[in-house]
Structures are given as structure tokens and as C-alpha cells.
Amino acid sequence: MTRIDDTFARLRSEGRKAFVAYVMAGDPDYDTSLQIVLGLPGAGVDIIELGMPFTDPMADGPTIQLAGQRALAGGQTLERTLQIARELRKVNKTTPIVMMGYYNPIFSRGVDSFLSAATEAGIDGLIIVDLPPEEDSELCLPANKAGLNFIRLATPTTDDKRLPKVLENTSGFVYYVSITGITGAAAAQSADVAPEVARIKSQTDLPVIVGFGIRTPDNARDIARIADGAVVGSAIVSEIAAGRSVADVLAFVESLADGAHSA
Amino acid sequence: MQGVTAMPEDLINSFMTGPDEQGRFGQFGGRFVSETLMPLILELERQYEIAKTDPTFWAEMDFLWKHYVGRPSPLYFAERMTDHLGGAKVYMKRDELNHTGAHKINNVLGQIILARRMGKSRIIAETGAGQHGVATATVCAKFGLKCIVYMGAHDVERQAPNVFRMRLLGAEVIPVTSGRGTLKDAMNDALRDWVTNVRDTFYCIGTVAGPHPYPAMVRDFQSIIGKEAKEQMMEAEGCLPDTIIAAIGGGSNAMGLFYPFLDDKSVSIIGVEAGGKGVDDRMEHCASLTGGRPGVLHGNRTYLLQDGDGQILEGFSISAGLDYPGIGPEHSWLHDVGRAQYVAITDKEALEAFQLCCQLEGIIPALEPSHALAHVMKIAPSLPKDHIIIMNMCGRGDKDIFTVARYLGFDMKI
Numbered sequence: 152m153t154r155i156d157d158t159f160a161r162l163r164s165e166g167r168k169a170f171v172a173y174v175m176a177g178d179p180d181y182d183t184s185l186q187i188v189l190g191l192p193g194a195g196v197d198i199i200e201l202g203m204p205f206t207d208p209m210a211d212g213p214t215i216q217l218a219g220q221r222a223l224a225g226g227q228t229l230e231r232t233l234q235i236a237r238e239l240r241k242v243n244k245t246t247p248i249v250m251m252g253y254y255n256p257i258f259s260r261g262v263d264s265f266l267s268a269a270t271e272a273g274i275d276g277l278i279i280v281d282l283p284p285e286e287d288s289e290l291c292l293p294a295n296k297a298g299l300n301f302i303r304l305a306t307p308t309t310d311d312k313r314l315p316k317v318l319e320n321t322s323g324f325v326y327y328v329s330i331t332g333i334t335g336a337a338a339a340q341s342a343d344v345a346p347e348v349a350r351i352k353s354q355t356d357l358p359v360i361v362g363f364g365i366r367t368p369d370n371a372r373d374i375a376r377i378a379d380g381a382v383v384g385s386a387i388v389s390e391i392a393a394g395r396s397v398a399d400v401l402a403f404v405e406s407l408a409d410g411a412h413s414a
Numbered sequence: 415m416q417g418v419t420a421m422p423e424d425l426i427n428s429f430m431t432g433p434d435e436q437g438r439f440g441q442f443g444g445r446f447v448s449e450t451l452m453p454l455i456l457e458l459e460r461q462y463e464i465a466k467t468d469p470t471f472w473a474e475m476d477f478l479w480k481h482y483v484g485r486p487s488p489l490y491f492a493e494r495m496t497d498h499l500g501g502a503k504v505y506m507k508r509d510e511l512n513h514t515g516a517h518k519i520n521n522v523l524g525q526i527i528l529a530r531r532m533g534k535s536r537i538i539a540e541t542g543a544g545q546h547g548v549a550t551a552t553v554c555a556k557f558g559l560k561c562i563v564y565m566g567a568h569d570v571e572r573q574a575p576n577v578f579r580m581r582l583l584g585a586e587v588i589p590v591t592s593g594r595g596t597l598k599d600a601m602n603d604a605l606r607d608w609v610t611n612v613r614d615t616f617y618c619i620g621t622v623a624g625p626h627p628y629p630a631m632v633r634d635f636q637s638i639i640g641k642e643a644k645e646q647m648m649e650a651e652g653c654l655p656d657t658i659i660a661a662i663g664g665g666s667n668a669m670g671l672f673y674p675f676l677d678d679k680s681v682s683i684i685g686v687e688a689g690g691k692g693v694d695d696r697m698e699h700c701a702s703l704t705g706g707r708p709g710v711l712h713g714n715r716t717y718l719l720q721d722g723d724g725q726i727l728e729g730f731s732i733s734a735g736l737d738y739p740g741i742g743p744e745h746s747w748l749h750d751v752g753r754a755q756y757v758a759i760t761d762k763e764a765l766e767a768f769q770l771c772c773q774l775e776g777i778i779p780a781l782e783p784s785h786a787l788a789h790v791m792k793i794a795p796s797l798p799k800d801h802i803i804i805m806n807m808c809g810r811g812d813k814d815i816f817t818v819a820r821y822l823g824f825d826m827k828i
Binding site: 204205206207208209210212213216220223228229230253254255256257258259260280281282283284285286303304305306307308309310313317328331332333336 | 453612715725
């Protein structure tokens with residue numbers, strides 16, 4: 152049982168859905184970002200997705216791209232992203248941390264070195280956007296071996312024939328990308344998403360979390376109703392980009408969490 | 415995976431068998447894309463495999479290559495250049511005489527015919543100097559397809575004539591301001607478009623990079639250059655060339671010339687990267703092989719310009735067509751196994767070659783092949799007179815006259 156498995160078991164026993172929040176590590180600067188991350192569990196976040204900045208985030212929309220650029224301009228590195236996780240682990244032993252980003256910074260550091268550092272920092276899972284199942288030998292299999300969950304994205308283009316391949320080495324949960332598009336784009340309609348979630352659940356016992364296009368507490372509630380939880384990223388990052396205080400950002404996160412938890 | 419195992423050249427039976435089923439050339443290449451795109455590139459691979467063995471596909475290509483592009487392009491003996499250099503015989507493969515003025519259309523034609531077979535109605539492309547964008551806009555106009563070209567805002571500014579050409583041809587040119595607004599950012603935005611418009615859109619990549627099957631497919635379409643050159647050289651000299659040389663940004667004109675010669679072991683192969691202001695710690699160059707290290711970007715593993723933390727660096731070159739921080743994965747492999755040699759030429763050296771070519775041969779070359787020519791100028795004088803060099807004159811310089819005028823301090827008022 153990983154921290155992620157424990158979290159879903161607990162939520163299930165409480166009859167609640169999961170609220171997953173994404174923030175970019177180091178955005179707008181290291182200290183502010185750390186304060187936000189430290190406040191997320193208290194704001195009702197069940198799982199933290201910690202974005203790893205990358206110069207060329209080809210699956211992300213402008214909101215996340217700019218967040219990455221701000222973080223990099225502030226000197227954020229892979230090491231400092233791990234440091235944020237270490238700081239959270241000093242005060243929180245239960246909230247899962249999933250690192251989300253692109254492969255090159257990890258490949259550049261070296262897979263083995265990264266995995267031992269991530270495990271030591273208290274990371275629970277990885278979502279690496281540009282590593283499809285076809286490239287599992289790169290990082291997915293070594294990560295599984297190191298005890299980290301490798302969480303895969305399933306998308307509207309993942310048809311029934313391909314789904315088993317996507318699910319094969321996935322653990323923790325499945326992240327269903329509710330639209331064909333980039334992060335922060337069009338809103339997801341729960342009526343369209345429900346059959347897709349059912350389609351994935353017919354092939355796996357893993358929890359299915361839905362993300363992309365969820366911006367408001369009502370969206371989060373509607374989506375959480377038809378899945379095991381909802382992810383919000385760009386909407387939170389937009390608040391950070393607008394220069395809101397840490398307290399204001401966390402208040403917004405709390406409203407989203409309440410939405411998802413009311414499902 | 416990260417350690418590069420150099421394979422002694424004589425242990426490899428053929429250099430022409432790649433990529434493998436995973437789309438790899440050794441450790442390079444692959445399919446590093448998001449799940450949304452994965453089914454699309456698998457379908458593209460399947461359709462390309464069918465087309466590749468379909469004689470009607472190649473019959474259509476051959477017809478259009480001949481009647482629309484103007485192939486075969488001549489293999490031209492550059493007599494005055496040869497005399498001036500005083501050593502090896504210099505031949506130029508004249509792909510700058512193609513319709514639209516560069517080798518880019520060889521590949522675009524193949525991809526657009528494939529897109530039509532796949533029933534795609536909307537074509538997207540990225541472009542740096544604008545040559546691939548113009549070629550794509552051209553072929554889309556010919557077939558009545560909707561064409562959207564992503565171009566870095568910085569390049570839109572420095573390549574204004576090509577932007578206007580694309581618009582005349584009916585394409586929509588979208589200036590890319592994300593990142594730093596250059597070719598790599600244009601490629602990011604084209605990929606974002608593709609992820610968003612998966613059903614009707616075909617992504618026409620302009621070079622031998624990107625996820626499998628693009629590097630192999632683009633190479634196959636560009637290989638017409640090397641195939642023709644080989645036949646034409648047999649006709650002209652009754653033998654193979656001793657050295658073949660081409661400029662490299664992403665590396666499509668070079669791969670096109672090199673590929674048919676890979677197993678001719680007597681032929682030495684040289685790729686010329688853009689050395690910008692010099693390949694050193696300032697990183698003001700685009701020499702991915704000479705000054706980069708392996709990484710993963712835009713769907714493939716290849717040599718990249720990057721910092722110590724795996725963040726991608728911007729290249730710098732006077733030539734917008736070479737201004738890319740990566741290189742096709744097959745070049746990375748040829749570099750590591752030692753089958754091809756890669757060198758860098760600075761902006762200054764390329765500009766000298768540009769001017770000399772105008773004066774001695776009456777050919778205004780693009781800045782990209784001027785890099786290849788500059789290397790010819792370096793090595794030809796000390797080679798014997800019976801040594802034969804083919805350099806790929808992959809584009810004409812009309813698009814570059816403003817850049818060169820600026821460099822030479824010539825005030826061009828129009």
C-alpha cells in the first residue's frame with residue numbers, strides 16, 4: 152500500500168471523492184510556492200500535484216507555460232522542487248505528492264539518481280506527460296520498482312483497444328484527461344465525461360480522477376460526482392499569476408476542495 | 415540508457431536498416447509524446463507503411479516531383495569554384511532550383527499526399543526561416559487544403575517576405591509568442607494545435623525530427639536527393655563521390671543526401687552545423703552535436719542544447735533555418751557510431767562562402783547551404799584534384815538578401 156492507495160482507501164471509507172490540486176513548483180518564487188504547498192493539505196487537498204517546470208511544456212496551455220517560465224526565471228531546478236517536497240514531509244506524513252512534468256529534466260539528472268532522491272524526499276508518484284506506455288522501460292518500470300506510483304493519462308483518443316496498454320503498468324490512480332487539448336482549455340462537461348470514466352472503470356479497479364478544463368467549485372463537484380475525484384490546475388495557477396496572497400490562493404483552493412467534497 | 419555505446423563501424427552490416435520497431439536509431443529517436451497524440455502517430459505509422467509499399471503512391475509522387483517541383487535537380491560541376499579552391503572537384507546538387515526554392519517541398523509533397531489518403535482536411539506546420547511553411551502553403555494551395563503555419567514571432571519579423579508568400583498562398587500564419595518565439599516554440603504550438611484538433615488535422619513536420627515515424631518518413635521523402643545525386647555522379651564521372659557535405663539544422667536535406675550513400679563505405683560523409691558566433695560556453699550557436707548532449711524534446715531522444723538541469727537552450731545562428739536546439743535522431747546515431755562526421759561553421763565563415771558563391775558561380779545560395787559550402791572551402795584546397803565532393807545546395811538565397819545586406823552594411827530601401 153502506498154500513500155496514494157491509503158488516501159483513496161480512507162476517502163472511500165468516508166464516502167468522499169478526492170480533490171487533487173496542481174501547482175507549479177517555484178511559481179512565482181520558491182518561498183511563496185513553498186508556503187502555498189505547505190497550506191494545501193489544510194485547504195482540503197487530498198493529493199498534491201507538484202509541477203516540475205520545463206522550458207518546452209508541449210501539452211500545456213499558456214497558464215502553465217507561463218508559470219513554468221516564472222519558476223525557471225526565479226532559479227527553480229529539479230533539486231529545489233524536491234526540496235519543496237522534503238519541507239512538506241517534515242510537517243505532513245500523509246498527503247501524497249505526485250510530481251508532474253516532462254521527461255528531459257529527469258533524464259538529464261539520470262533516472263536512478265532521480266528515483267532515489269524522489270523516494271527519499273517523500274514523493275509518492277509521477278506523471279510524466281511525454282512518456283507513453285511505448286516508452287515504459289525509460290522511467291515507468293524503474294519507478295514502479297523503486298516503489299513509486301507511475302500515473303498515466305488516459306484521453307478521449309485512448310480507445311478500448313489501446314486502454315489495456317495504458318493501464319498495464321499504471322498504479323495509484325488513472326488521470327483521465329477530459330478533453331483533447333492542452334491544460335487550461337475548454338471546460339469539461341460532466342455529461343460527456345461520465346461514459347468515458349465508466350469505460351475506463353470497466354477495465355481497471357484503480358480510482359479514476361478527471362482533470363483538464365475544471366475551473367470552479369461547481370465544475371469540481373459535477374466532475375467529482377461521476378468519477379473518483381477531480382483535478383484543478385490552471386485555475387489555481389491563474390490566481391497565483393494574478394499576484395493573490397498565499398491566504399487568498401489557499402481560500403480559493405479550499406472553495407474548490409469543498410466543491411469536490413460536496414459531490 | 416544514458417551512456418552512449420559507440421559501435422565500431424566495421425561491426426555494422428548496414429547503416430540503412432533503422433529505425434527499429436520502437437522508432438529507435440540506437441538509443442535515439444522513439445515516441446516521447448503525450449497519450450492524446452500516441453494513437454495518432456501509431457495510425458500515421460500504419461498508413462505510411464501501407465503507402466510506402468503502394469506503387470500508386472510513388473507514381474503520384476514521381477509525377478508531381480517531375481511536373482510540379484521540377485525534379486530531377488541538376489548535379490552541377492562548379493568549375494570556377496573548383497579552380498579557385500585549387501583542389502578537389504566541387505559538385506553542387508541544385509535543390510535550390512526546386513519549386514519554392516528549397517529541398518523542403520520534396521518532403522511536403524509526400525506528407526500532403528499521405529494526408530489526403532488519410533482523409534485529413536486541415537494541415538498544420540511549423541516553420542523557422544519560412545521555407546517549410548512556404549512549401550506547405552504551396553502544396554496545400556494546389557490541393558485546396560486548409561493550411562495553418564506556426565512561426566516564432568521573432569522569425570516572422572526577420573523573414574517578412576516568406577510570411578507574405580505564405581499569406582498569398584492562402585495559409586494562415588500564426589506568430590508564436592510563447593517561450594521565446596523561435597522555431598522550437600513554433601513546434602510546441604503546432605503540437606498543441608494537433609493535441610486540440612486530433613480528428614481532422616495532419617501535422618506536416620518539416621525536418622527529420624519529432625516522434626517516430628516522422629524522422630524515417632521525412633528521410634525517405636528527402637532521399638530522392640541522394641538517389642539522384644548517385645545516378646548523376648555515375649553519369650558524370652563514372653564513380654561515387656569521395657565526400658558528400660550538407661548543412662544541418664534539424665537535418666532533413668543532409669539526411670536526404672546522406673541516406674543512399676550510408677552503405678558506400680568509400681564515401682565520407684560530413685554534416686555541417688551552425689556554429690553561430692562560435693561553439694563555446696557562451697552557447698551562441700546551434701551545433702547540437704558539437705556542443706550539446708542527449709536529451710528528450712519534441713517526441714524524440716537526440717542531441718540537444720540544454721543546461722545542466724535539462725532545460726532547453728535557445729540556439730543562435732544568422733540562418734533562421736538552422737536555428738533549432740535539436741537535430742534529427744538518425745544524425746545523432748550516425749554521429750555516435752562514427753559513420754558521419756559533424757563539424758561547425760560560424761556565421762562569419764558562412765557569409766564569406768555566400769558571397770564567394772555569388773561571385774564565382776552566379777548562384778545566390780541560402781545561408782543554410784552557405785554553411786556547407788564554407789566547409790567545402792576549408793577542405794577542398796588540400797585535397798587531390800581527383801577527389802570529388804558533392805555539396806547540397808539545398809536552398810536559394812532570395813529570402814536571405816535582407817539579412818546579408820544588413821551584415822554588409824548595405825542600406826536596402828524598398
